[in-house]
Amino acid sequence: MNVAIIGASGYTGLELVKILITHSKFNISYIANSTGNINVQDLHPSLQGLIDMPVEIANAKEVAKVAKLAFLALPHKTSMSFAKELLDLGVKVVDLSADYRLELENYEKHYCPHEDKENISSAVYGLPEYYKNQLKDANLVANPGCYPTASLLALLPFVDYIDENSPIFIDAKSGVTGAGKKLNEITQFAHINENTHAYNPFKHRHMPEIQEKVKLLKDKDFSVNFVPHLIPVTRGMLVSVYASLKEEVDVEAILEKSYKNSEFVRVRNSAVDIKSTAGTNFCDIFVARNGKALFINSSIDNLLRGASSQAVVNANIMCGFEEDEGIPKIAYAP
């Protein structure tokens, strides 16, 4: 099946190209970025010898001529107007931006006025472990944010056991590719190497995304308090969730049971690290308890499970292919 990649210049766009080059069912028929006029292997020199294709300036009608599904790796706002055009032309969309992740009111509170009110309510949230059935029939998938992916996969199994009167704290650590490719003082080597710090504590936009999904899936209103940190690694994300249990339950058993049939969630028996999931679509999770104090610990690759490989899993499900078709499971990092 022919597919398009819109927004090929950034980190997640490059990862989409790499995954789809070796995918046996999807064939890249169209690549676009904001400038066009370059071959994709000049845009990303590491692709030399692997793919030879022009990069276009995105045009929805051209996409509709050559592709049945499009991956959008665009800035929010830009994404919703282009998605709307594609959907009207009958192209399925997996959107990697934030534009369709939240309910309308919540989106407009935390981002900006929405420009595609028609489609936002039918978008399916692309967290496969919790939305697989809806994904099968979806024409529009909102690919989750990296922090919400790792946080929700850790938190959701325990929501029923957590004391609603105590706050939940999520201390998350992200590699610098999470901040995007745009030049930025905090992603300069001299700033972040041998360094680490929180940013936007209690104010990051992924906080309402986590809170909303817990509410929708579990009907619980928690105080979710989210503090992201930047750490000196290129890719990878580690999430530490802290909460109070209502009573001293068997947390290992709860976790084990929740994911026993999930190919891409691995339950670990010791603290997880980011190197074991980097380069793959796996989410590794570990849980520990001290009396009623709960620690849930998850790890993902922010660019793959937190973006591009999860997008391809979602596309696989939308198109009736095997969920793991073309999905990276092995990384060449020791």
Added chain:
Amino acid sequence: MNVAIIGASGYTGLELVKILITHSKFNISYIANSTGNINVQDLHPSLQGLIDMPVEIANAKEVAKVAKLAFLALPHKTSMSFAKELLDLGVKVVDLSADYRLELENYEKHYCPHEDKENISSAVYGLPEYYKNQLKDANLVANPGCYPTASLLALLPFVDYIDENSPIFIDAKSGVTGAGKKLNEITQFAHINENTHAYNPFKHRHMPEIQEKVKLLKDKDFSVNFVPHLIPVTRGMLVSVYASLKEEVDVEAILEKSYKNSEFVRVRNSAVDIKSTAGTNFCDIFVARNGKALFINSSIDNLLRGASSQAVVNANIMCGFEEDEGIPKIAYAP
């Protein structure tokens, strides 16, 4: 005043040598490690051209002949037996190990039987901001652990305002020198670069140290739940304390007031980073609030404020010198 450094091979021993080389009141008259028989500049080649002195095998009587105060950078258990000898000979001791940090019962619960029951109860806990008066007359100072230093300086100003029924969570991130110089799989570059993970979650020995000091200083029994993480930086430590407030108080004002006269605590108006304190004795602290959810964020150099420079501050106070004599405040890191 002549001083001795016992345990010069490790990271903290080297930092002690460097600080004391340029100290105008203390003069290094004796250096020891477990093997002796080497010049200190061969033991640490970066000292070439700065100091020229033999390294001995530690002997308490020899120390007593040439030094009035000794810094012990020894493994726990080794430290208490040597400290006892020195104290009996009239040598003042700043002990960087864990041996005198806890009350006897607590120590024996978390470490091992204590071999110097005579002196443990008179040891002063060397956190200068909270124990300055006792330090002035001390003959034996227990230098705090690195995690407790950063955690207590963050937590103590807020203890009276925190809800005792909710757990306190401390998510701490440490550079790999915190694990010591002994060869170790987790401190290998190939393991920890581009990686991060928790270790000993809820089980680290610094957890009872923090809890005990909160109890002693503030008479509060909290559930303090401590999760340390290893991050790919050489030195530096970032601590994130999460707690529930009893009510929505002005946390910035509380913090500002607590440390307005403290030379080595800097109150920050945005999230702290470890690079700003690395190479110095400063502890930087920032606080934020989301309703009753509290985030306190502190940063220190684990080898300096978390060990060697705090030890020299303590020695300065014990000997009636200026608190900041010889203490590093400027680091040559951009």
Added chain:
Amino acid sequence: MNVAIIGASGYTGLELVKILITHSKFNISYIANSTGNINVQDLHPSLQGLIDMPVEIANAKEVAKVAKLAFLALPHKTSMSFAKELLDLGVKVVDLSADYRLELENYEKHYCPHEDKENISSAVYGLPEYYKNQLKDANLVANPGCYPTASLLALLPFVDYIDENSPIFIDAKSGVTGAGKKLNEITQFAHINENTHAYNPFKHRHMPEIQEKVKLLKDKDFSVNFVPHLIPVTRGMLVSVYASLKEEVDVEAILEKSYKNSEFVRVRNSAVDIKSTAGTNFCDIFVARNGKALFINSSIDNLLRGASSQAVVNANIMCGFEEDEGIPKIAYAP
């Protein structure tokens, strides 16, 4: 075809497992290390969910029962005695150690007495670009060292043009996995992060390997002067060759022509970096000239092209499979 991996604990052993898990022609039927008694996914936790197989203590007869070809990732000396046993039992061998790389006399000069004089002379040097025909019929392949792989691929196209009266200098930079997994002071994070240094200048054992192959392939006796450096990266190798040309030739054209049919050598038009080849079997090469001064610059992944993936390419050729079957070409590093 069933294959065995002998020496699965180290870095190159793990990479062999990962490559062969997804290889469509080779099937791992036997894995060994020095201790046995463990499942391979406990030996390497990142393999959880990917392979489930016991690790044995290596026994040549057992190997011969279940495998037709064995990859040996063993220390030198250990390797030659085990290889001999396997060859006698009719098992083909790809040896990743140094044991069969040199001519007998040269080996004994730089390593130790050789214990398999029978087979050393028939071993084929596994640099596919220069030994493809011999590899097709080989029963025993000596997989080249990482430094010689990157150095020879850079140097060989230019040997005929270099002034034999001037020394050739090779300044090589290797990631720390090149030093192996054994605990080591120089591979500790605190030593090598924010650091770099040469080691064994003019004395590394890969120097005679490079010199011998230049002599054998081109019949030229150069003074090859090799200085390896350790750099703070996990994997990857950059080689800078400096030499004097006999005359001012068109070096780009020479390079282009040499590798125009080589799938795994990419000629670059600007200085190469290690990130573009990390995680793949590619060798990227760039050349520049200043008058008669020559700079040839190559990059490989030291664990893949410098060891495990080159080993599998060699095995593919030995067994008549496509050269690139199962060989990694895409890495998930931005």
Added chain:
Amino acid sequence: MNVAIIGASGYTGLELVKILITHSKFNISYIANSTGNINVQDLHPSLQGLIDMPVEIANAKEVAKVAKLAFLALPHKTSMSFAKELLDLGVKVVDLSADYRLELENYEKHYCPHEDKENISSAVYGLPEYYKNQLKDANLVANPGCYPTASLLALLPFVDYIDENSPIFIDAKSGVTGAGKKLNEITQFAHINENTHAYNPFKHRHMPEIQEKVKLLKDKDFSVNFVPHLIPVTRGMLVSVYASLKEEVDVEAILEKSYKNSEFVRVRNSAVDIKSTAGTNFCDIFVARNGKALFINSSIDNLLRGASSQAVVNANIMCGFEEDEGIPKIAYAP
């Protein structure tokens, strides 16, 4: 003596502030950058608690009112026009840019037309080991580039012994702060971490600077071929010089003799590393020989010995102070 720092925003400007804060003879009376209107501790938050002073927009007349000497950490071209103004007003100048480093013709060939032809010929090249006498009477000092500092200190002792018919190759590795603070794709963490590569091979502007000084000091015309590399470290520089000797001389003795009276050059007996000089003004040098093949290996901190601390050493000599007054010799890096 009151001094001014012009250009306080960049890396070298910050290092100048830090050095001069603790200098007992120089007192910072004026700080400028291109925008002004900020306190220096807001410009560089790590200075909180250490200095409290407004940053001005540079004005030569204002400088002349309050300072007798100015350090210029400005871009080339900007620097020469400002230096000229200061010199006319009787202010001594230590210029950290390239503007006065070369002879006029050489400068105009490699940079741009010169705007201060009056002063360029009287500027003294600030490499103290080779220009100390001239520095004593200088009003204008051209502080050397970082690469030329490390390269010349390594190369100069051996110039008389090197074969003039063979090219000299200099393979240099620099930390990313060498590229300056301006946002730049190659200094982004995601680009350079776990990476390394050459840049401007044979074309860097420091190549003519090295060649000219060898010519001026030793009257030798060598082919100096310079290839700089970027390595994933924040600060520090390692230089490897490769050359052919005329005959097999005792290179260790030559090196030892050259620097036996130099406080800031340390001759090492094994390969140097950058961590031992980082944070200090030291240059460490090691030499090895293989027949006539020569390897000279030096290490400096690119921001200190390669810029700011060397500038203060030069100022100390110009003003008749002790050469090492205020100069960092101890770094808090393990």
